Amino acid sequence: MKYLKLFPIIFFFILSYFLFWKITNIQNTKELQSVLLNQDLPNLKLEYVTGKFTLNNLLGKKAFIINFFASWCAPCRVEHAVLQKYSKDHIIIGVAYKDDINSVKKFLKDLGNPYDILMLDLNGRAAIDLGLYGVPETYFINNKGKIKYRQVGPLTVKKFQNIIKSLKVN
Amino acid sequence: MNLLKIFMAFIICVYTKNILSDQKNINYEKRFIELSSELRCLVCQNQSLLESDSDLANDLKEIIYEKINEGQSNYQIKNFLVKRYGEFILFKPLFNKSNLLLWAAPLISFILIVFIAMRKINYKEK
Structure with missing residues (x-):
């Protein structure tokens, strides 16, 4: 239960890192690739x-x-x-x-x-x-x-x- | 008398044909509006094909209308466009392997929240 309290903070950091990674890699997706x-x-x-x-x-x-x-x-x-x-x-x-x-x-x-x-x-x-x-x-x-x-x-x-x-x- | 019956039958046939044809057109129009509002305009990307008046959007709408008239299903028409423009053209992503997490995310979040809430309630009761 002690660890469960930390879950929102851990989740917040994981989500922040994911969004940060997405934003910094946006240059790679700027080129419109053809299917x-x-x-x-x-x-x-x-x-x-x-x-x-x-x-x-x-x-x-x-x-x-x-x-x-x-x-x-x-x-x-x-x-x-x-x-x-x-x-x-x-x-x-x-x-x-x-x-x-x-x-x-x-x-x-x-x-x-x-x-x-x-x-x-x-x-x-x-x-x-x-x-x-x-x-x-x-x-x-x-x-x-x-x-x-x-x-x-x-x-x-x-x-x-x-x-x-x-x-x-x- | 027979001539009158034949004439009446002819009138009924013509009338029915017109009604059916009108109904068919209404259905086609409904499907056209439904489809073009589910597809993204690739030039003005915040608009649907239906809303957009760009050159490309008008061409794609013309193709959609032609394909509806040819008797193609919504799935076939969407597939035709996805093959050329990718899934990006769809406002609603397809349910497939690569989009599985996207579709499952609300359910996973819900289960997680319920689980945490239950644990919290149980903890307070103890």
């Missing part, structure tokens, strides 16, 4: 616009990046320079999200085209199949066709380098 991580890329219903190859040519053979963007999206314009910088070393597939082809063409003409394949997701259904929150969003697919990383929001040079580095290590 599709380490799973096969789903079959996406996209409208093919231009490109050197098709998605099926690449899937399961080469690693590539899928970037969802839109001409009406301001952060996509900022991110575009990063994609341009790395387009020579990586295969990047651009998917224009809920956009019209003329606006996309103008967007790429103005800012440059970093995409090896350009596709359209007119009604946003392919994006939902990937669990997209909004644009820009980027998916890193490995040479086995599995989704290895999802970046929600615009990529920066540092971010891009870190992702590529971590994926090479893994």
Whole structure:
């Protein structure tokens, strides 16, 4: 019974420690992880616009990046320079999200085209199949066709380098 | 006379069909409201899909409505969304192995409190 009196105090300390641990580890959960991580890329219903190859040519053979963007999206314009910088070393597939082809063409003409394949997701259904929150969003697919990383929001040079580095290590 | 009977039967058929169709629509609407209020908007995370007017929420509501019309159950529709957005999309967590502690916590707390209270009462009586 003597020890039972201590129970609320012990419980309070355990609970405080648990909450403290949760708060200090919140940084780790800040990245929005995809439930599709380490799973096969789903079959996406996209409208093919231009490109050197098709998605099926690449899937399961080469690693590539899928970037969802839109001409009406301001952060996509900022991110575009990063994609341009790395387009020579990586295969990047651009998917224009809920956009019209003329606006996309103008967007790429103005800012440059970093995409090896350009596709359209007119009604946003392919994006939902990937669990997209909004644009820009980027998916890193490995040479086995599995989704290895999802970046929600615009990529920066540092971010891009870190992702590529971590994926090479893994 | 026969013609009149046929005409009456036709009227009754059309009327019944309309009533059933209306009832079906009301049921679909009820299910749509129920489902979209149980799901979280991923853009405005404090709102349900029903309350949110974000682009993504509207797309997801459209999918829910389509799937209800296709005859899919609430479980199937929720499963479709969980597969894409994870359990985070559900306001009410699923009852599974990883959530067991969460679901059991109120019961465990209750048993613990009752146990302590009983001990305390017994101690005072002695």
